[in-house]
Amino acid sequence: MKAVPQRRRSRALPLAVGLFALGIIAARLPAQTPKPVRKDYTDADVMFMQGMIIHHAQAVVMSEWAPTHGARHDLQILCKRIALSQYDEIKLMQHWLMDRHLPAPDPLHMLSPHAGPVHDSSPMNMPGMDMGPDPMMMSGMLSAEQMRQLDAAHGTAFDRLYLTGMIRHHQGAIAMVADLFKTPGAGEQPEISGYATDIDAGQRVEIARMQAMLTTLTSSPAK
Amino acid sequence: MTQHRPAFRRSSIVWATLFAAAALVAARPAVAQSNTHDPRVGLRAGLYDAGVAAKGLDLVAHRNKPDIFHPMDPGGLTYANSDMAFGGHYAFQGNFSGIQIWDIANPLDPTLVDADVCFTEQGDVSVYGHLLFVSAENRGSRLDCGTQGVQDSVSKQRMLGIRIFDIADPAHPKQVADVQTCRGSHTHTLVPDPKNKGIVYVYVSGLAPVRSKNEMKGCEGGDITDPNTALFRIEVIRVPLAHPEQARIVSSARIFNDLLAPPTHGVAYADTANGAAARIPPRFGPKMPPNTSAADSAHAMRLAGLMFAERTDAKQVSMLSDSLQAMGIKFSLPSFGPPGGPSQCHDITVYPAAGLAGGACSGYGLLLNIKDPLHPVRIQAVADSNFSFWHSATFSNDASKLIFTDEWGGGTQPKCRATDPIDWGADAIFTLKHDKLTHVGYFKMPAAQTEDENCVAHNGGLVPVPGRDIMSQAWYQGGVSIFDFTDPAHPKEIAYYDRGPIDSTKMVLGGYWSAYYYNGYLYGSEIARGLDVFKLTPTADLTQNEIDAANLVRFEQLNPQDQPRLVWPAAFPVARAYLDQLTRDDGLSATRRTAIADALNEAEQASGAKRAGTLKKLAGELAGDVKGSSDVKRVRLLENVVRRMAAKS
Numbered sequence: 001m002k003a004v005p006q007r008r009r010s011r012a013l014p015l016a017v018g019l020f021a022l023g024i025i026a027a028r029l030p031a032q033t034p035k036p037v038r039k040d041y042t043d044a045d046v047m048f049m050q051g052m053i054i055h056h057a058q059a060v061v062m063s064e065w066a067p068t069h070g071a072r073h074d075l076q077i078l079c080k081r082i083a084l085s086q087y088d089e090i091k092l093m094q095h096w097l098m099d100r101h102l103p104a105p106d107p108l109h110m111l112s113p114h115a116g117p118v119h120d121s122s123p124m125n126m127p128g129m130d131m132g133p134d135p136m137m138m139s140g141m142l143s144a145e146q147m148r149q150l151d152a153a154h155g156t157a158f159d160r161l162y163l164t165g166m167i168r169h170h171q172g173a174i175a176m177v178a179d180l181f182k183t184p185g186a187g188e189q190p191e192i193s194g195y196a197t198d199i200d201a202g203q204r205v206e207i208a209r210m211q212a213m214l215t216t217l218t219s220s221p222a223k
Numbered sequence: 224m225t226q227h228r229p230a231f232r233r234s235s236i237v238w239a240t241l242f243a244a245a246a247l248v249a250a251r252p253a254v255a256q257s258n259t260h261d262p263r264v265g266l267r268a269g270l271y272d273a274g275v276a277a278k279g280l281d282l283v284a285h286r287n288k289p290d291i292f293h294p295m296d297p298g299g300l301t302y303a304n305s306d307m308a309f310g311g312h313y314a315f316q317g318n319f320s321g322i323q324i325w326d327i328a329n330p331l332d333p334t335l336v337d338a339d340v341c342f343t344e345q346g347d348v349s350v351y352g353h354l355l356f357v358s359a360e361n362r363g364s365r366l367d368c369g370t371q372g373v374q375d376s377v378s379k380q381r382m383l384g385i386r387i388f389d390i391a392d393p394a395h396p397k398q399v400a401d402v403q404t405c406r407g408s409h410t411h412t413l414v415p416d417p418k419n420k421g422i423v424y425v426y427v428s429g430l431a432p433v434r435s436k437n438e439m440k441g442c443e444g445g446d447i448t449d450p451n452t453a454l455f456r457i458e459v460i461r462v463p464l465a466h467p468e469q470a471r472i473v474s475s476a477r478i479f480n481d482l483l484a485p486p487t488h489g490v491a492y493a494d495t496a497n498g499a500a501a502r503i504p505p506r507f508g509p510k511m512p513p514n515t516s517a518a519d520s521a522h523a524m525r526l527a528g529l530m531f532a533e534r535t536d537a538k539q540v541s542m543l544s545d546s547l548q549a550m551g552i553k554f555s556l557p558s559f560g561p562p563g564g565p566s567q568c569h570d571i572t573v574y575p576a577a578g579l580a581g582g583a584c585s586g587y588g589l590l591l592n593i594k595d596p597l598h599p600v601r602i603q604a605v606a607d608s609n610f611s612f613w614h615s616a617t618f619s620n621d622a623s624k625l626i627f628t629d630e631w632g633g634g635t636q637p638k639c640r641a642t643d644p645i646d647w648g649a650d651a652i653f654t655l656k657h658d659k660l661t662h663v664g665y666f667k668m669p670a671a672q673t674e675d676e677n678c679v680a681h682n683g684g685l686v687p688v689p690g691r692d693i694m695s696q697a698w699y700q701g702g703v704s705i706f707d708f709t710d711p712a713h714p715k716e717i718a719y720y721d722r723g724p725i726d727s728t729k730m731v732l733g734g735y736w737s738a739y740y741y742n743g744y745l746y747g748s749e750i751a752r753g754l755d756v757f758k759l760t761p762t763a764d765l766t767q768n769e770i771d772a773a774n775l776v777r778f779e780q781l782n783p784q785d786q787p788r789l790v791w792p793a794a795f796p797v798a799r800a801y802l803d804q805l806t807r808d809d810g811l812s813a814t815r816r817t818a819i820a821d822a823l824n825e826a827e828q829a830s831g832a833k834r835a836g837t838l839k840k841l842a843g844e845l846a847g848d849v850k851g852s853s854d855v856k857r858v859r860l861l862e863n864v865v866r867r868m869a870a871k872s
Contacts, residue, residue, distance in 0.1 A: 187362055188362050190299065191301075
């Protein structure tokens, strides 16, 4: 998180600043100002939720490619599940942030074809799509080059790149959870606690499933 | 990180990304409510004035959450109601931040006896005699029950595990013990000692990360090969009822060891081409393809067998590593802790009368032998590529069936939309014969719910109607659903109660955590709205006689995860319930049914020897009816109960 360039002015939450600067914060706060919520979170919690939204967005994009990139049938099913699950989780995290008047990244909204470039940057600058060398930043996300390779792949080649990429992506999410729980006072707010625990448990199972699929790919001739 | 950006800016991948994401949004239309005619579709939203649709269930009492749990401020888990347990004329209702004790001597008028704030998460409750057990899992959970959290990474204030309260005086519960565990307690299950009435065991399922060994000695988070790891096991706590302060962990059952290649039931319906294409939920759940092809089964077996390959086969690890490195990715699995795959159970339901337990353990459903409660032994593991998160289990009363629920999405998201596959986030029904589980069907609450209703399979238990397997189940904002799984391949919903969403503009967390039948009434723990009490009402699928018969089953206490064997007394409602079932399935001729009903009426009006004589004669006739019946089993049940009634007259 610390590596996000603070190109505008300094704020309390470095990631939030980074996201603002990159123009991907949604101005989608509820029309009516909700009643104030007592502060039941830490900065690390906020960064976790904001970061995980971006992290998930990439997983959704990758997974939605499965039908058009000739993924094999069982992988298409898994991709559908991952896309559907993480899409819903993005919405959940956005609500959590907006309920607390915190900046909520809205990558899916931003990525609509009518959105157009914002500020001096464009959606291409979405962090994580181009995560740079800092492994602390959205750990496990694919670089632009890796995304390009995945998009260019088809059939078994896509399956292989998707599975290796998504296994690492999931491992990154698990690492983010571990980091959250290592931070003093963080991960205690019940929704975050429950949600982070779900990510840990759920994505471990999916990793196992993907590793099994990958092994069956690896044992067949690679294209 | 900025130096790579220009390349990305020019890339066509961006636009592919944009359109993929746009397509993603577009692919999710509003719930196609017109696709189902279920009365639950389209209910008005509201916290306390939502629209209601019900069939076969009457709401007879409702109580809001006590004020200390901020009932008017729903939407978060901080004060969410959780699970329930029952003892005598009290209902114990958990909350993420405390406990509630309701006097239900008159179920039509539940009275709050006590409510205490004690921040805990999830606050699942069990009761045994004068002791109340509460699960604590949140890292901010404190020994002193305070809500201020725990600021230090290592702290003597942190309480993760089982809290024990003395509730001899229910108005004034006393905290008598805290049993700390390495991973806390997400859920727990009581297992009475089969030989010593003064001892109860508690199986603890914890999902939280392993805490620091500096905080609790011996807490290691190693791999399954590490004999000290706090993962891949459940904790067994021994509680002497007379001295609960002596409660301690006495065994750590390693029920995951050697879990390599569980058999599966084959490719799930949703994984077939038809299932994947199914966008509109059928009304009463899907059917498995009659014959899953051998090729599909072989493929599923292979996947399951390879699921844990990385643990055992260095060559496969190496291939995986190569593949990752080909992408320029350093293979770094170990740095993220133990290998992927399940390392804990979410929940365990024990059925002591059968000596069995069903463990919902992440990627697996485990069947356990618990005849020695200290050392549960895994008998079988099933996997289901259709399941996301194995959540909980319920046995049929004769232990011939076992239902596992899949809490896809963790319960905080809408998973019952018209666009969600009908068997994702559902129940999987297995038959259980000679200690072997076989998957036969799925059940999911069938009415399409909105984007604003968190909905997925959740807690439930048996409704004691003799002669049938009936279960009540909570589906969060999908409401309470009661279904019959007597024919496990064709489960059928028979009753429900559903309110509209809490909020019509966004998803506010709420709905039923659990719905359990206890001594004549159905109790629903509503996360946001409080406590609901229901009465079953007759419909074409459930008669008054069947309801009356269920009402004859009484318990001194009920912890749904400690499943009791249902036993029905020899009584007229039970006989009539069987007779009603023979009417429903046309198992006997109408002439015979009328004659049997007349005989039962005659016997009921008589007494003593005359009643005994009438019943004995009827039992003899029923023995003769067996031959001509299309429902031999039920005729025998009827004969048996009539014979027992005769004997006690």
